[in-house]
Amino acid sequence: MSRAAARRVPTTDRPLRIGCGAGYSGDRIEPAVELVEQGDLDYLVFECLAERTIAIAQQAKARDPNAGFDPRLRERMEAVLAGCHARGVTIITNMGAANPHAAAACVRDVGVQAGLTNLTIAIVTGDDVLAMMTGGEYRSLETGEMFVPGSIVSANVYLGAEPIVEALLHGVDVVITGRVADPSLFVAPIVATYGWTLDDWRRLGIATSAGHLLECAGQVTGGYFADPGVKDVPGLERLGFPIAEISPDGGVVITKVSGSGGLVTTATCTEQLLYEVHDPAAYLTPDVSADFSQVSMTTMGADRVRVSGASGRARPATLKVSVGQFDGWIGEGQISYAGPGAVARARLAANVVAKRLELIGVSCSDIRYDLIGIDALHGAARSTSSSDPYEVRLRVAARTPSEADAWRVAREVEALYTNGPAGGGGATATVRQVLAMRSTLVPRGDVSWRVDYEAIP
Amino acid sequence: MMLREIAHGRTGDKGDTCNISVIARDPRDYPRLVRDVTAARVCAFFAGIVEGDVVRYELPQLGALNFVMTRALGGGVTRSVALDAHGKSLSSALMGMEIGDSITGERQDP
Numbered sequence: 001m002s003r004a005a006a007r008r009v010p011t012t013d014r015p016l017r018i019g020c021g022a023g024y025s026g027d028r029i030e031p032a033v034e035l036v037e038q039g040d041l042d043y044l045v046f047e048c049l050a051e052r053t054i055a056i057a058q059q060a061k062a063r064d065p066n067a068g069f070d071p072r073l074r075e076r077m078e079a080v081l082a083g084c085h086a087r088g089v090t091i092i093t094n095m096g097a098a099n100p101h102a103a104a105a106c107v108r109d110v111g112v113q114a115g116l117t118n119l120t121i122a123i124v125t126g127d128d129v130l131a132m133m134t135g136g137e138y139r140s141l142e143t144g145e146m147f148v149p150g151s152i153v154s155a156n157v158y159l160g161a162e163p164i165v166e167a168l169l170h171g172v173d174v175v176i177t178g179r180v181a182d183p184s185l186f187v188a189p190i191v192a193t194y195g196w197t198l199d200d201w202r203r204l205g206i207a208t209s210a211g212h213l214l215e216c217a218g219q220v221t222g223g224y225f226a227d228p229g230v231k232d233v234p235g236l237e238r239l240g241f242p243i244a245e246i247s248p249d250g251g252v253v254i255t256k257v258s259g260s261g262g263l264v265t266t267a268t269c270t271e272q273l274l275y276e277v278h279d280p281a282a283y284l285t286p287d288v289s290a291d292f293s294q295v296s297m298t299t300m301g302a303d304r305v306r307v308s309g310a311s312g313r314a315r316p317a318t319l320k321v322s323v324g325q326f327d328g329w330i331g332e333g334q335i336s337y338a339g340p341g342a343v344a345r346a347r348l349a350a351n352v353v354a355k356r357l358e359l360i361g362v363s364c365s366d367i368r369y370d371l372i373g374i375d376a377l378h379g380a381a382r383s384t385s386s387s388d389p390y391e392v393r394l395r396v397a398a399r400t401p402s403e404a405d406a407w408r409v410a411r412e413v414e415a416l417y418t419n420g421p422a423g424g425g426g427a428t429a430t431v432r433q434v435l436a437m438r439s440t441l442v443p444r445g446d447v448s449w450r451v452d453y454e455a456i457p
Numbered sequence: 458m459m460l461r462e463i464a465h466g467r468t469g470d471k472g473d474t475c476n477i478s479v480i481a482r483d484p485r486d487y488p489r490l491v492r493d494v495t496a497a498r499v500c501a502f503f504a505g506i507v508e509g510d511v512v513r514y515e516l517p518q519l520g521a522l523n524f525v526m527t528r529a530l531g532g533g534v535t536r537s538v539a540l541d542a543h544g545k546s547l548s549s550a551l552m553g554m555e556i557g558d559s560i561t562g563e564r565q566d567p
Contacts, residue, residue: 051535052535224467224545225467227465230465231465267465267480267482270478270480270521271465271466271467271480272467274467274478274480274519275467275469275476276469276470276471277469277476277523278474278523278525279514279525280516280523293514293516296518297519309518366531366538367538368538368539370540377540378506378546378547378550379505382553395540399536399538434536435535436535436536437533437534437535439472
């Protein structure tokens with residue numbers, strides 16, 4: 001039996017405690033270690049799969065069959081696996097990306113290196129529907145056009161909590177998945193712990209509210225929040241990551257490790273509750289159509305907020321597929337100007353680049369000439385400063401059909417060093433291939449998932 | 458006065474759709490938000506950035522409004538040529554929106 005299977009049963013006095021150890025693939029490492037050591041957790045979730053990450057991982061897997069999972073998986077597991085194993089904390093993560101089996105092998109290796117025994121890893125697959133998408137006719141929700149099979153790099157359906165629940169009921173120490181809806185990573189341990197059914201929409205709505213609040217880690221504990229003098233946050237340099245306490249009756253409290261940086265208030269929780277939400281009464285996941293429209297927040301003490309009133313209705317009949325497609329290239333160049341006349345020289349530089357691209361016949365669309373410090377983020381209309389800034393940075397970015405044209409855009413900016421206005425410094429030229437993510441819907445019945453297990457005896 | 462004086466908010470992104478929450482610092486100011494920060498005003502404020510519709514959802518028990526703006530992220534986070542492709546900075550822009558100091562002083566912008 002795995003260590004985690006021997007876990008204590010949560011009670012109203014000591015509710016289920018789930019921590020979030022990462023809100024994106026590049027997130028800090030130490031807050032998760034702090035959660036393991038001081039969080040008194042039952043589960044630790046790492047959410048590391050952005051929209052585009054899996055398409056990039058799919059390309060990595062095509063080059064190397066042992067690659068295609070999160071590049072920082074080993075580093076994260078080396079930081080937390082032994083501590084979680086010793087304390088009976090189960091890890092759930094989507095760091096499997098395009099290759100959950102290879103990711104599980106990596107976790108197993110970390111366990112062996114650390115001398116761990118009696119460790120079971122569950123591997124959830126079935127989200128990769130590339131073969132299905134290339135073999136059928138599907139329409140993009142965004143463009144309304146049919147996908148051209150040859151252009152598709154990746155296609156992953158958002159799985160829900162169900163396969164993870166199955167893995168947890170089997171009694172495992174680590175669950176590795178590919179694409180799973182972010183809140184479902186948290187819904188699963190709540191459902192598995194309390195034996196809630198997967199058609200108990202109200203309770204699934206409650207669990208989804210907790211998962212949604214936690215999925216971006218530090219964004220609910222004071223990250224993406226501070227505004228000096230208006231919304232001050234202490235200790236951002238050692239921001240604590242969140243813990244959700246879930247009682248048997250469905251009560252949810254958001255908190256963090258005492259003494260860590262950041263803060264948990266009704267304000268941080270309200271901002272995060274609405275983050276990436278459209279209609280608050282219908283937040284769709286594979287598990288439920290969650291209803292946050294009646295949610296309220298109550299301060300229960302320092303860095304403790306109770307979240308109540310979430311509910312839900314029947315889950316959607318279809319599942320969403322995230323489709324990665326090549327969509328041309330982006331060439332970008334930047335160069336800075338300073339001192340008296342800086343803005344005029346930057347504008348002249350932009351003008352020179354525009355004329356050069358016409359002269360040499362570069363094919364591009366969506367070209368932007370931004371003056372960073374003046375109008376780069378929101379355009380000139382909202383930029384109301386009357387005096388020129390001391391320094392300004394020109395940014396030229398354009399979408400091109402070919403890599404060669406992307407480089408020609410970028411290099412025209414760099415060439416301003418010797419051919420452009422006076423005093424241009426710090427030029428950069430970059431090119432990237434665009435992996436555009438689009439989506440489509442498929443019937444649930446077309447998708448089948450499975451759970452495999454791997455163990456260190 | 459600026460919206461920032463009585464509210465705070467956060468931007469989220471999904472594809473080419475952006476949502477911005479506007480939350481009253483003091484719940485007693487929520488009615489002012491409802492009155493002054495209309496979908497039409499937000500749409501006008503983001504002219505040139507938001508090419509689609511603006512829909513407003515009201516959450517009185519949180520003292521919050523949620524604005525959902527379509528065709529707002531230059532074709533979508535993954536393909537936009539914008540510097541801030543996610544539109545993360547848009548909530549800060551909105552916090553600079555002028556709102557009426559009082560009912561009588563309110564400007565009747567679109």
